[in-house]
Amino acid sequence: MPPDAARDTEDGGIERESARASSAGTMHRLGRARFQQFVVEAFEALPATFREKLENVEIVVEGWPDAETLRQAHVSQPIGLLGFYHGVPQTRRTHHYGLVLPDKISLYFYPIVLRCVSEDEVRDLVQHVLYHEIAHHFGIDDDRLQELGAY
DSSP: OOTTEEEEOTTSOEEEEETTTOTTOEEEEEOHHHHHHHHHHHHHTSOHHHHHTTTTEEEEEESSOOHHHHHHHTOSSGGGOOEEEESOOGGGOOTTOOSOOOEEEEEEHHHHHTTOSSHHHHHHHHHHHHHHHHHHHTTOOHHHHHHTTOO
16 A cells, blocks of 8 residues: 555545654554544533534544535545534524524544544544534634634
């Protein structure tokens, strides 16, 4: 496998060789279950007051973003989108808001894993992307996140 190449594994994960990790290149495998564990850990690390306000938000892991999500995010290539908040931010809800399906936060497995050379990097990026999308749920846009130093 050439450096920085990846292939799917039987457990729905990914195996990747990276020349960035060392001059000889190293291989790491990351299954979907381990990735999902990182998502759970990141969520559980949130203060309880934030977790409680996410009661009608579904957090899912998907392989790749679909075409409609890419269009909504104004992203041309699937590798360029790591996560997406599908829903109405709390700051835009009126008193008429109700009886709706849960909002959804999607974390995209392949775009995240393909940017990383170690499980620690994946764990950190999962946490960053999850918190970024949660911020959108609370009505904080990308410009404000930049002002706050989130990038």
